[in-house]
Amino acid sequence: MLRALTCFILIFLMSCKGNKENKNVQPYEKPEEDTSNFFPVTAYLKGQVYELNKDGINPIQYTTTGNKKDSIWLPVEKMPEAFAPFLETVIDSMNLKDTFKQEGFLDQTINAYTFSYDPKITLPADYALQHWDVYIDPESHKVKRIYIVKNAGKNIIMQMTWQADAFCKIIWIKNAATPIIEKEILIKWDF
Numbered sequence: 789m790l791r792a793l794t795c796f797i798l799i800f801l802m803s804c805k806g807n808k809e810n811k812n813v814q815p816y817e818k819p820e821e822d823t824s825n826f827f828p829v830t831a832y833l834k835g836q837v838y839e840l841n842k843d844g845i846n847p848i849q850y851t852t853t854g855n856k857k858d859s860i861w862l863p864v865e866k867m868p869e870a871f872a873p874f875l876e877t878v879i880d881s882m883n884l885k886d887t888f889k890q891e892g893f894l895d896q897t898i899n900a901y902t903f904s905y906d907p908k909i910t911l912p913a914d915y916a917l918q919h920w921d922v923y924i925d926p927e928s929h930k931v932k933r934i935y936i937v938k939n940a941g942k943n944i945i946m947q948m949t950w951q952a953d954a955f956c957k958i959i960w961i962k963n964a965a966t967p968i969i970e971k972e973i974l975i976k977w978d979f
Contacts (some may be wrong), residue, residue, distance in 0.1 A: 826890055827903055827922045829879035829934055833950060837867055837875075840977055847977035853970070862975060870975060871956065874936055874948045877917050887911070900924060900932050915939060944970070954978035
């Protein structure tokens with residue numbers, strides 16, 4: 789995983805070099821193809837869930853709906869269901885390169901390489917995936933955090949923050965004139 793991540797960062801950094809003006813370019817020459825590679829978010833998340841299963845860790849799930857709070861131990865067999873909304877769409881270069889663009893930079897305020905993915909076309913109203921970010925530690929080259937925004941339909945937006953090796957937080961927001969948090973789930977496995 790570390791080797792793949794290192795290769796991804798090197799390829800990304802090489803693809804981000806500034807283009808120098810070439811006076812020999814013909815006016816009708818085909819533009820260079822985008823060679824950047826998206827971080828394989830879905831594969832990474834599935835790997836994290838696999839590690840939880842392999843280690844036999846039962847995370848604790850805190851659910852907040854309105855003023856009501858509840859907590860339960862999340863059995864291993866229920867984990868795929870808990871994370872399913874963010875594992876359904878395969879996030880990688882093969883599936884989404886035509887629809888999303890990648891931008892990356894070293895964010896010194898949070899000490900992370902930040903890779904942001906936004907639509908490069910107007911998405912249909914019912915398109916689920918809206919945006920995602922991947923934060924990578926510049927020293928260890930390990931994923932620190934992943935943030936995903938999905939359209940859940942019926943004016944509901946889902947936001948997930950996955951803190952590597954620690955927790956996953958999912959929030960359902962009613963997208964009204966004043967956004968309202970309808971539900972929040974925190975699944976924690978780093979005690």
